[in-house]
Amino acid sequence: MSKIHQNSEKTDEYLKRYMEGVLKRNPGEPEFVQAVYEVASSIFPYIADKPIYHELQILERMAEPERVISFRIPWTDDAGNIRTNRGWRVQFNSAIGPYKGGIRFHPSVNQSILKFLGFEQTFKNSLTGLPMGGGKGGANFNPKGKSDNEVMRFCQSFMTELYRHIGADTDVPAGDIGVGGREIGFMFGQYKRITNEFVGVLTGKGLEYGGSKMRTEATGYGAVFFLRNMLMQHKDSVEGKRILISGSGNVATYAAEKCLHLGASPITMSDSSGFIHCREGFTQEQVDWIKALKGARRGRISEVADEFDNISFHEGRPWGVKADCAVPSATQNEINGEEAATMIKNGVMAVAEAANMPCEQDAVDAFMNAGLLFGPAKAVNAGGVGVSGLEMSQNSARIAWDEDHLRKLLEDMMRDIHDSCVQYGETEGTVNYLKGSNIAGFVKVADAMLSYGHV
Ligand code: NDP
Ligand code: 2IT
Numbered sequence: 001m002s003k004i005h006q007n008s009e010k011t012d013e014y015l016k017r018y019m020e021g022v023l024k025r026n027p028g029e030p031e032f033v034q035a036v037y038e039v040a041s042s043i044f045p046y047i048a049d050k051p052i053y054h055e056l057q058i059l060e061r062m063a064e065p066e067r068v069i070s071f072r073i074p075w076t077d078d079a080g081n082i083r084t085n086r087g088w089r090v091q092f093n094s095a096i097g098p099y100k101g102g103i104r105f106h107p108s109v110n111q112s113i114l115k116f117l118g119f120e121q122t123f124k125n126s127l128t129g130l131p132m133g134g135g136k137g138g139a140n141f142n143p144k145g146k147s148d149n150e151v152m153r154f155c156q157s158f159m160t161e162l163y164r165h166i167g168a169d170t171d172v173p174a175g176d177i178g179v180g181g182r183e184i185g186f187m188f189g190q191y192k193r194i195t196n197e198f199v200g201v202l203t204g205k206g207l208e209y210g211g212s213k214m215r216t217e218a219t220g221y222g223a224v225f226f227l228r229n230m231l232m233q234h235k236d237s238v239e240g241k242r243i244l245i246s247g248s249g250n251v252a253t254y255a256a257e258k259c260l261h262l263g264a265s266p267i268t269m270s271d272s273s274g275f276i277h278c279r280e281g282f283t284q285e286q287v288d289w290i291k292a293l294k295g296a297r298r299g300r301i302s303e304v305a306d307e308f309d310n311i312s313f314h315e316g317r318p319w320g321v322k323a324d325c326a327v328p329s330a331t332q333n334e335i336n337g338e339e340a341a342t343m344i345k346n347g348v349m350a351v352a353e354a355a356n357m358p359c360e361q362d363a364v365d366a367f368m369n370a371g372l373l374f375g376p377a378k379a380v381n382a383g384g385v386g387v388s389g390l391e392m393s394q395n396s397a398r399i400a401w402d403e404d405h406l407r408k409l410l411e412d413m414m415r416d417i418h419d420s421c422v423q424y425g426e427t428e429g430t431v432n433y434l435k436g437s438n439i440a441g442f443v444k445v446a447d448a449m450l451s452y453g454h455v
Pocket of ligand 1: 106175176177178179180219247248249250251252270271272273329330331332354355356381382384385
């Protein structure tokens with residue numbers, strides 16, 4: 001048996017034993033275990049000849065959050081009923097900077113989902129090159145159908161507990177699903193009121209009170225920059241490509257807009273009730289209409305098809321529509337193995353994960369085996385937290401950079417992240433972005449942890 005073969009068998013055995021331990025320690029947390037596997041399967045081969053990481057149990061420590069805080073959120077609805085939700089902040093890893101990551105309000109939120117998101121965030125934040133650790137928070141609160149006043153009371157109650165755990169140099173939350181400008185405003189107002197401090201403790205703030213230009217656009221724009229960079233690396237271009245997008249929130253709408261800027265055609269969008277399809281691609285006017293519908297009006301995606309004759313509404317997910325590329329931008333596990341097989345059969349050549357972990361493991365395997373360009377979330381959607389990091393810098397210096405400067409910083413950051421993936425993931429004339437992003441994200445965090453000793 002060759003030495004290389006023996007080594008890879010040993011690595012597989014280590015990975016298997018490691019994952020058995022992760023599974024045992026995290027019962028009932030499938031999303032978290034899935035996220036750890038995705039990273040560990042790249043890292044074990046990389047550290048096979050680097051015993052220091054094994055000896056110092058770096059991967060074991062990385063898969064354990066530094067702290068998980070869970071708390072009660074009582075609030076009163078408009079009818080005067082007292083309601084109770086559960087909130088969390090998962091402070092995952094502070095090796096390279098204060099915990100940083102979004103807050104999600106969605107009825108599906110639980111500890112497993114927030115641990116997967118906090119774990120992923122640690123590597124993503126490392127990839128940005130900025131000094132940010134990983135964290136995530138949220139609540140099992142359903143904002144759908146709630147009045148502005150109900151959302152305000154909920155956000156205030158959430159912050160009344162959260163404020164004691166966060167801080168501009170400790171932990172800096174931001175938005176995620178169900179948390180946008182409105183919610184950040186309510187939470188920042190409550191933080192400021194309780195602490196009597198005006199500091200950059202949240203990002204994604206309004207421009208009037210310390211927010212950064214380009215933060216709203218950053219995740220969607222950054223994702224399409226990354227897709228363009230992957231195609232350019234492989235002697236192709238995004239121009240003229242038909243793009244499947246899922247979701248119709250912050251990330252999806254700005255991804256669609258950047259597709260238009262770069263000459264590509266976004267042909268689908270979705271929400272939890274179904275998807276819309278426009279054969280010739282949405283126009284900017286239609287994208288603006290969707291932003292207003294899903295933003296301020298908080299409507300349903302089917303209303304777009306009532307408004308525009310060339311757009312149709314369908315139940316289910318958009319992955320059966322023929323296209324060249326896909327930018328899933330809604331939620332985790334929204335593409336399964338069967339849907340991935342259909343996409344491959346339909347000729348999809350590149351998938352850029354703008355949502356966090358939108359592909360089930362079977363789908364990832366199918367894309368990788370088919371040799372598609374597969375951009376993993378921690379690289380593709382890092383522009384959002386990247387500009388959040390720049391918001392922190394501006395807040396600390398008490399300055400505000402202009403839009404052109406921030407657009408350039410975002411574009412440069414996405415290029416640098418792409419280059420890091422190439423550095424660690426290039427093999428035989430192509431790039432394994434999954435491996436590249438995992439290793440590039442891992443190295444900095446792991447080496448910082450090594451410096452600290454056994455903590
Ligand atoms: P929004 O709340 O603005 O939009 C979410 C969109 O996804 C909505 O269209 C929503 O539909 C849909 N959606 C949410 N949950 C589900 C579900 N279970 N099934 C089907 N559709 C669903 O969130 P964002 O755009 O901010 O976030 C989208 C994704 O991008 C998430 O994975 C998030 O973690 C990730 N992300 C966000 C960043 C940011 O800066 N905002 C940064 C990096 C990643 P409906 O209206 O029906 O609920
Ligand atoms: O998943 C993510 O990267 C976010 N929701 C953004 C986090 C942030 O701190 O801007």
